[in-house]
Structure formats: structure tokens, C-alpha cells
Amino acid sequence: MAVMNKQQAKKLAEMNDFFLDLLNLLKEKRVISNKEHRTFLLTGYEKLVEHLGKKKIISPVDAKKAMKSGFTSLVSSLSK
Amino acid sequence: MDGWAGQRLRVDLTKGKITKEPLTLEYRKKWIGGRGFNSDVIYNEVPPEMSPFDPRTRVCFGVGPMNGTAAPSTGRVTVTCKSPLTGGFGDSSMGGHWGAEVKYAGYDQIIIQGKAKNPVYIWIDDDKVEIRDASHLWGKFPRDADTMIKEELKDEDIHIMLIGPAGENMVRFACTFNDVWRAAGRTGHGAVIGSKNLKGIATRGSGGVKIARPKEFMEVCNKLRQKFKNDPMKIGLYELGSLCLINFANKDGWLPWKNLQYGGTPLANNMSGETHSQTVLKHREGCYACPICCGRFTEIKEGRWAGEHFGGPEYEHAVPTGPRVGIIEDANDIWHNARLTNDLGMDGIETGAVISSAMEWYQRGLITTKDTGGMELEWGDEDVVDQLIQDIAYRRGFGNVLAEGASRASDKLGLGDDGQYYTIATRGMALPGDDPRGLGFGYGLSFAMGTRGGCDHLRSLCCLELSGALYPGLNTKYLGDERPQKPTTTAGKPYMVYYEENQKAVVDCLNVCCFTTHWSYAVLTQDQLDYFNACTGLDMTLDEFLEVGERVHNLERAYWALLMSGAREDRVPERFTNEPMPQHVDYQTNVGATLPIGEMLPKYYKYRDYEAGTGFPSERKLKQLGLGYVAEDIKPLRKKYMSETEKKKKKYYY
Numbered sequence: 248m249a250v251m252n253k254q255q256a257k258k259l260a261e262m263n264d265f266f267l268d269l270l271n272l273l274k275e276k277r278v279i280s281n282k283e284h285r286t287f288l289l290t291g292y293e294k295l296v297e298h299l300g301k302k303k304i305i306s307p308v309d310a311k312k313a314m315k316s317g318f319t320s321l322v323s324s325l326s327k
Numbered sequence: 328m329d330g331w332a333g334q335r336l337r338v339d340l341t342k343g344k345i346t347k348e349p350l351t352l353e354y355r356k357k358w359i360g361g362r363g364f365n366s367d368v369i370y371n372e373v374p375p376e377m378s379p380f381d382p383r384t385r386v387c388f389g390v391g392p393m394n395g396t397a398a399p400s401t402g403r404v405t406v407t408c409k410s411p412l413t414g415g416f417g418d419s420s421m422g423g424h425w426g427a428e429v430k431y432a433g434y435d436q437i438i439i440q441g442k443a444k445n446p447v448y449i450w451i452d453d454d455k456v457e458i459r460d461a462s463h464l465w466g467k468f469p470r471d472a473d474t475m476i477k478e479e480l481k482d483e484d485i486h487i488m489l490i491g492p493a494g495e496n497m498v499r500f501a502c503t504f505n506d507v508w509r510a511a512g513r514t515g516h517g518a519v520i521g522s523k524n525l526k527g528i529a530t531r532g533s534g535g536v537k538i539a540r541p542k543e544f545m546e547v548c549n550k551l552r553q554k555f556k557n558d559p560m561k562i563g564l565y566e567l568g569s570l571c572l573i574n575f576a577n578k579d580g581w582l583p584w585k586n587l588q589y590g591g592t593p594l595a596n597n598m599s600g601e602t603h604s605q606t607v608l609k610h611r612e613g614c615y616a617c618p619i620c621c622g623r624f625t626e627i628k629e630g631r632w633a634g635e636h637f638g639g640p641e642y643e644h645a646v647p648t649g650p651r652v653g654i655i656e657d658a659n660d661i662w663h664n665a666r667l668t669n670d671l672g673m674d675g676i677e678t679g680a681v682i683s684s685a686m687e688w689y690q691r692g693l694i695t696t697k698d699t700g701g702m703e704l705e706w707g708d709e710d711v712v713d714q715l716i717q718d719i720a721y722r723r724g725f726g727n728v729l730a731e732g733a734s735r736a737s738d739k740l741g742l743g744d745d746g747q748y749y750t751i752a753t754r755g756m757a758l759p760g761d762d763p764r765g766l767g768f769g770y771g772l773s774f775a776m777g778t779r780g781g782c783d784h785l786r787s788l789c790c791l792e793l794s795g796a797l798y799p800g801l802n803t804k805y806l807g808d809e810r811p812q813k814p815t816t817t818a819g820k821p822y823m824v825y826y827e828e829n830q831k832a833v834v835d836c837l838n839v840c841c842f843t844t845h846w847s848y849a850v851l852t853q854d855q856l857d858y859f860n861a862c863t864g865l866d867m868t869l870d871e872f873l874e875v876g877e878r879v880h881n882l883e884r885a886y887w888a889l890l891m892s893g894a895r896e897d898r899v900p901e902r903f904t905n906e907p908m909p910q911h912v913d914y915q916t917n918v919g920a921t922l923p924i925g926e927m928l929p930k931y932y933k934y935r936d937y938e939a940g941t942g943f944p945s946e947r948k949l950k951q952l953g954l955g956y957v958a959e960d961i962k963p964l965r966k967k968y969m970s971e972t973e974k975k976k977k978k979y980y981y
Contacts, residue, residue, distance in 0.1 A: 263817060263818050264818065264819050264821045264822055264927075264930050265807070265819075266819075266822045267930070267933055289874060289877065290852075291805040291806065291826060292806055292807030293804045293805065294869070296807075314804075315803070316803070317808050317809060318807035318808055
């Protein structure tokens with residue numbers, strides 16, 4: 248499920264510190280709620296990826312890859 | 328009552344009154360224990376304008392639900408007060424066994440207020456609490472007072488918290504110990520305790536800790552103990568103690584040499600963990616329930632100081648009165664200096680920092696022998712360092728000036744901004760033995776933002792950049808990115824510091840040793856939550872758990888706001904931003920580095936939801952954390968902080 252376009256994904260992937268911007272974008276796109284934004288800000292990347300996999304925003308394969316390879320893989324999956 | 332004892336002990340030394348106060352479940356869920364309990368008391372009971380030496384001030388000793396249980400390394404105690412060194416919020420933490428004993432006696436926290444007419448110590452024997460004469464103990468080293476109290480109370484197995492002569496003389500960076508050698512080093516609470524005429528607290532507890540779900544609890548604990556068996560950090564710390572860091576620090580250019588003018592010295596190996604273990608290590612020691620046993624016991628066998636013995640030293644204890652003051656050739660001098668600061672009861676970091684600042688003032692001609700009472704403050708002169716350590720503790724001559732801490736000493740000597748440049752401090756507290764130009768830019772950011780006075784390695788303890796390389800994939804797990812593993816990059820550091828600060832705060836509420844949760848990462852955040860829930864019977868979620876840490880951090884930050892300390896004071900010593908790291912060995916990895924703090928601060932503020940102008944926590948954030956009353960306290964101060972009058976004030980301490 249594409250929640251951002253390639254340009255947004257590229258911008259995120261190039262950021263020096265990306266996590267807050269990623270959460271903000273996901274909230275803006277209503278992929279995550281306000282409460283979930285707060286939860287993942289506190290609990291970190293792995294919990295976000297688990298959630299996106301459970302909600303089928305990304306496939307199980309992409310979730311596994313994102314856990315292993317990090318955020319550049321995740322944003323790529325989110326822009327497919 | 329599962330986990331917690333459910334009550335705290337309040338001792339009023341002025342009135343001689345002892346009360347026991349219940350702690351509601353709601354309160355315990357909000358603050359958990361340790362640092363959380365203490366920070367709440369200080370915020371609500373010690374007005375920011377109160378002098379740290381006012382008898383009405385409080386000193387809090389916080390334990391928590393995990394103290395006294397089988398969970399690994401859950402024996403620590405947090406000590407909190409208004410710091411006489413910085414004038415702001417201050418806390419410190421110590422290992423040992425006293426925390427468990429306090430819990431077995433039936434208390435989650437001890438609050439001391441008032442001032443005794445004469446020196447006293449407190450004797451807690453389960454629910455029986457007495458204030459006893461300590462005039463015979465006043466002036467004694469902790470090791471001697473410990474022996475005397477045990478003889479007096481006829482029990483070798485009691486555990487005792489004590490101050491040394493430096494605390495009695497209200498040296499602004501005096502500290503406390505328990506079990507003689509386990510120190511809560513930083514922020515000067517030993518002086519506050521001394522100002523109350525309190526020598527110590529002896530404790531005997533015969534109770535236990537009730538665990539809500541014991542089978543589940545023991546499964547988690549046993550799983551963690553298995554993990555420790557092959558953990559690389561644990562093995563290093565057991566074998567060599569925290570001195571295992573010396574050669575790494577030297578290579579990566581973060582070992583302070585001559586007041587951090589350099590990041591190391593070619594002779595660093597003289598004091599490494601390897602050398603220590605081969606020459607002076609007598610035995611290893613562990614704190615309560617600890618599988619690591621990083622503690623050292625040292626005996627000097629030859630030379631001028633032959634026969635001296637003491638518990639320690641840690642890296643942070645040995646470096647300041649070693650390489651930081653230019654001493655490295657004879658490591659026995661370093662061990663002796665560490666023994667002295669222990670026996671006299673002073674923070675080794677601040678002691679070395681103030682002496683090295685004075686040496687650099689002398690080096691650069693800002694002070695002369697007229698100021699020092701004739702002493703020539705040459706780098707590496709052990710006679711001078713040995714004399715100054717004692718003069719500081721007993722407030723004699725030039726030592727009396729240095730006993731105020733480097734920032735105040737600089738002002739007392741009339742050195743202006745030039746003198747402050749060489750104090751290597753933020754908000755009045757000196758940097759420990761870790762130069763962020765080498766140890767990591769995350770550390771540098773956390774030094775600027777630390778809520779106990781800044782310049783502190785333990786507020787976030789960014790070990791994702793220190794230890795990350797030993798745990799492949801860990802940075803990705805928490806941060807989504809392996810780049811932050813590299814010390815000298817800013818990539819991912821704002822989020823790293825935000826995450827680690829919250830995590831460290833909740834670890835401090837649990838009173839778990841950070842060597843098991845940040846250095847070694849054997850105990851992950853989820854593990855902490857699992858044993859906490861099994862112990863207490865609560866079923867907190869991970870975000871609720873970490874929110875406690877965020878709440879504590881913001882409460883402390885707000886206390887600084889009440890002191891008019893905010894964005895303008897969120898800085899690191901200019902040495903790190905202005906001076907590229909020079910070379911000291913040819914294999915050094917950080918030659919030329921400076922700390923780009925300005926690149927990280929704005930993003931960090933966004934994570935924290937601090938206001939850009941003041942740096943105060945936003946009203947929105949404080950309300951989100953259930954701290955609406957704190958938001959009301961800060962509201963009228965925002966405009967004042969941004970006024971031209973405030974902007975002109977230079978605040979090196981409060």
C-alpha cells in the first residue's frame with residue numbers, strides 16, 4: 248500500500264534524522280492515529296514496523312526486510 | 328502489596344520527628360520509584376529559590392519495586408536534592424546492598440529534612456527508627472565510621488549510607504557511599520547531608536519482597552541470567568572493570584588529557600584495566616543481585632603509596648585525578664588519588680575537574696602563585712594534586728576556593744568568561760571523563776541537555792553509539808538506522824538521545840544498573856517491562872512504561888525552567904565546538920573533530936516538544952504527561968525568560 252510518493256520517500260531516506268518526520272507523515276496520511284504516533288515515538292522503530300505489518304500497510308516480507316535493513320527499506324515499501 | 332513496600336519514611340531532624348507515609352497505587356504507577364519518587368518530592372517540596380543548605384531542604388533516597396528481588400542488578404539507590412554545585416536539580420545513583428536493605432526494612436523511599444543540633448546518624452531497624460548521636464563519628468572516613476557503627480549496633484551484617492569529611496565541610500561536590508565504597512558521586516548531595524549534621528543512615532531489614540507472579544518473574548530473571556553468560560560487555564566488565572575502556576578511549580580520542588586539551592596520551596595503557604588487573608587488583612566485587620561484578624578492590628603494592636587499599640576505582644573515578652590532571656607515568660599515583668577522594672567523600676569527577684581547570688588557568692596565566700597560596704600548579708605534579716585533594720576536603724587555603732566547584736571558583740577568582748571557558752562544565756557541573764568529540768556526538772547532545780546540570784554521561788548514556796557495534800542490528804531495532812552507531816556522525820542522534828533519555832529515566836525509577844541495560848543491552852526495554860509487570864502484578868504497556876521516563880525527564884526540565892534555565896543554557900563547553908581535536912597517538916580515530924551541537928539541537932527540541940525560544944517543555948507536552956500543574960507553574964515565566972534583561976544574564980550556575 249503506497250502511503251507516500253517516490254519523492255517523499257527519497258526525501259525521508261536522505262534525512263539525517265528521519266523518525267519524527269516519518270511518524271508525522273504517517274499520521275498526516277491517517278495510517279496511524281494520534282495515539283499511535285505517540286506510542287511509536289516512545290517505543291521506537293521495531294514496534295512501528297510490527298504495527299505496519301499487522302495492519303497490512305506493508306507485506307510480511309517487507310516488514311521482515313524493514314526490521315533487518317532499516318528505514319530506507321521501510322520507506323521504499325511505503326512508496327510501492 | 329506486590330513489589331513495593333508501599334510506604335516512605337520521613338525524618339525531620341529539626342523536630343526529631345519520624346513519620347511513615349503511605350504511597351498510593353496511583354502514585355506508584357505514575358512515578359514507579361527511585362528517581363521518579365525523588366524528583367516528584369524535590370519539585371513539590373523544594374522551591375527553586377531555596378538554598379541547598381537551607382535546613383528546610385530535602386534529601387531523598389529512592390528505592391523501588393525491584394530492589395531486593397532476584398532481577399539482575401536491581402540493587403541501586405537514587406539520591407536526589409537541590410544541588411549545591413549547580414543550584415538546580417541534582418541526583419546520583421549508587422550500587423551496593425543498602426538499597427535492598429532499605430526495602431527489606433519496609434520502605435520505598437527515605438526523605439530527610441531539617442537539621443539536627445549536633446551530628447547524628449539514623450538507625451532503621453525494620454519499623455523501629457531512631458536518631459542517634461554521631462559526634463564520635465564526625466570527621467571519620469566512611470570506612471572507619473562503618474566499622475564503628477557496626478560495633479556499636481553489634482551487627483556486622485547491617486548496611487550503612489555515610490558521608491565523609493568533605494560532606495561535613497560542605498564541599499559543594501561531596502558525595503555519599505554505602506557499604507563503604509559504593510558511591511553516589513555527582514551533584515554534591517553529600518554536602519547537603521552534611522549541612523543537616525547527618526553522618527549516615529544504618530539499616531537492617533528482616534522483611535522480604537512479595538512478587539505478584541513469581542513463576543513468570545523467575546522465568547524472566549533466569550532467562551536474563553543466561554543471556555549474561557556470553558554477553559561481551561559483561562565479560563569485559565567482569566575481567567577488567569570499567570577501566571576496560573581506557574585503551575578504547577585513548578584510540579578514539581575521548582580520554583581527557585590535561586583538562587581535555589587532548590583526547591588521550593601515549594602512556595594510557597599504564598592505567599588500563601589490563602594493567603590494573605595484573606598489578607594491583609586484589610579482588611572483584613559485585614553489587615546486590617548483579618551477574619556482572621564489575622567492582623574492583625585495589626591494593627597498591629609498591630612505591631610511595633604501598634599498602635593503601637580501597638574499593639574501586641571506576642573509569643570515571645580514576646581518570647579525573649589521573650590523565651585529566653596530567654598524571655599517567657606512575658599509575659599508583661592515580662590509584663592513591665582515587666583512594667583519597669573515596670576516603671574524604673568527594674566526587675572524583677568534580678575533584679579532578681576543578682583541579683584541572685585550576686591547572687589550565689595557571690598554565691594560561693589567568694592565576695598565579697599569589698592566588699594559589701604559593702602552589703605551582705604544574706601538570707602531572709602528584710604532590711600538588713595530593714595536597715589539593717586534601718585541602719579541598721578540609722577547605723584549607725586555595726582548596727577552600729576550589730571546594731566551591733570550578734564555575735564558582737572561577738568567579739571568586741575574578742576570571743570572567745575566560746576562566747569559565749576552562750571549567751569544561753554545563754550549568755555548573757563538570758564534564759566527566761568522556762570527550763564527546765570522540766565518544767560520540769549523541770553524548771555531546773546529552774551533555775547539553777542533561778537534567779541534573781548537564782555535562783553528564785548518565786542522563787541518556789547513549790550506549791547505542793558506545794556499545795552498538797557489539798550488538799549488530801540493535802540500532803536498527805530501536806532507531807531504524809545503523810548510522811548512529813558511528814560516534815562522529817550526527818545522523819539519528821536527536822532521536823537516539825530522546826529515546827535513551829526516556830529509557831534511562833525509567834531504568835533509574837526501577838533502580839536497575841545501567842551496565843545491564845545500556846552498556847550490555849542484555850536486558851532490553853521489553854525485559855524490564857516483563858519483570859516489572861510480573862513483580863508488581865500490573866500490566867503496563869511498553870509505551871506507558873516509557874512514558875514514566877518521559878514524565879520524570881520533563882518534570883526535572885521544568886524545575887530548571889523555574890530557575891530561568893532553558894535554551895540559552897543548552898550548550899556544551901566551547902572547547903568542543905571551537906577546538907578541533909589534536910592528535911596524541913598515530914592510531915587515533917578522531918583527529919580534527921569538533922562537536923556540531925547546533926546541527927542536533929533543533930531536531931531534538933522537536934522530539935521533546937520543547938518551545939524553540941525558551942527550550943521549556945510545551946504546555947501540550949506537560950498536560951499529555953499528567954503534569955498540568957507544572958505547565959501552570961511555567962506559564963508566567965516564558966515571557967520573562969525571553970526578556971532583554973534575562974537574555975543579558977550569563978548563567979554558569981544557579
